Amino acid sequence: MTETHFEPGVRRFGSVNWLGVWTLYLKEVRRFMKIFTQTVAGPVVTALLFFAVFAVDMGRADTVVAGVPYLAFLGPGLIMMTVIQNAFANTSSSILVSKVQGSTVDFLMPPLSPGELNVAFALGGMTRGVVVAITSALVISLFAPMGISHLWAVIFFVLASSLALALIGVLAGVWAEKFDHMQAVTNFIITPLAFLSGTFYSVERLPEVARVISTYNPFFYMIDGFRYGFTGHADGSIATGVIVLLVLNTVLWGLCYWVFKKGFRLKA
Numbered sequence: 001m002t003e004t005h006f007e008p009g010v011r012r013f014g015s016v017n018w019l020g021v022w023t024l025y026l027k028e029v030r031r032f033m034k035i036f037t038q039t040v041a042g043p044v045v046t047a048l049l050f051f052a053v054f055a056v057d058m059g060r061a062d063t064v065v066a067g068v069p070y071l072a073f074l075g076p077g078l079i080m081m082t083v084i085q086n087a088f089a090n091t092s093s094s095i096l097v098s099k100v101q102g103s104t105v106d107f108l109m110p111p112l113s114p115g116e117l118n119v120a121f122a123l124g125g126m127t128r129g130v131v132v133a134i135t136s137a138l139v140i141s142l143f144a145p146m147g148i149s150h151l152w153a154v155i156f157f158v159l160a161s162s163l164a165l166a167l168i169g170v171l172a173g174v175w176a177e178k179f180d181h182m183q184a185v186t187n188f189i190i191t192p193l194a195f196l197s198g199t200f201y202s203v204e205r206l207p208e209v210a211r212v213i214s215t216y217n218p219f220f221y222m223i224d225g226f227r228y229g230f231t232g233h234a235d236g237s238i239a240t241g242v243i244v245l246l247v248l249n250t251v252l253w254g255l256c257y258w259v260f261k262k263g264f265r266l267k268a
Contacts, residue, residue: 028124095173125166
């Protein structure tokens with residue numbers, strides 16, 4: 001009887017494994033959409049609570065900030081804050097949970113290059129950020145004027161900010177070894193920078209030293225640029241904000257690419 005040998009076939013993807021990227025991206029989107037009440041509805045409710053506290057309970061609903069009604073000033077800031085927190089949470093939690101459960105092999109073993117892994121995880125985080133932004137905007141617009149002055153700024157800053165936080169989430173998820181580490185990053189880095197970036201106030205009202213310090217906070221440019229898209233007012237330079245986010249995303253992309261290429265804290 002003749003023994004038959006079968007040689008394993010080679011699947012050719014071309015220069016980019018589009019199917020693999022799409023599959024991993026879809027997995028990331030389905031992961032957060034499956035728990036919609038926690039990942040999307042929850043942040044919107046939190047934003048509304050902040051809106052009620054600062055605009056109503058503190059009696060600032062009728063005030064004007066930097067020439068803009070406070071409600072119109074506050075709305076975009078709260079929307080961007082939810083984007084920042086959720087784009088970060090999406091990638092960081094996904095990677096950390098995979099590490100804790102020992103399932104990183106699920107995305108490391110398939111024929112995906114470091115760049116393709118980067119694209120899939122980053123787009124997953126961006127998608128959650130955009131979904132939260134749209135949902136928050138629709139809800140907050142019921143209570144505050146949300147006219148758009150510069151559509152390009154709204155689109156650019158929500159996408160660039162979501163990308164930056166998704167990439168930061170990748171780095172944090174890879175670095176963290178347990179949930180306490182991730183909570184520390186959220187509590188001591190992400191949340192303070194978001195709150196001290198002009199979300200609830202205009203940095204023009206700060207003392208000179210504090211105002212200068214704010215210009216070194218990248219979250220300031222995210223919120224200021226996004227708010228500019230709605231109100232037409234900016235506390236800082238929009239051109240500088242665009243450059244800062246482009247440079248920040250380029251650096252973060254390079255770091256994430258290196259992390260995936262080396263398998264830092266991902267491969268045993």
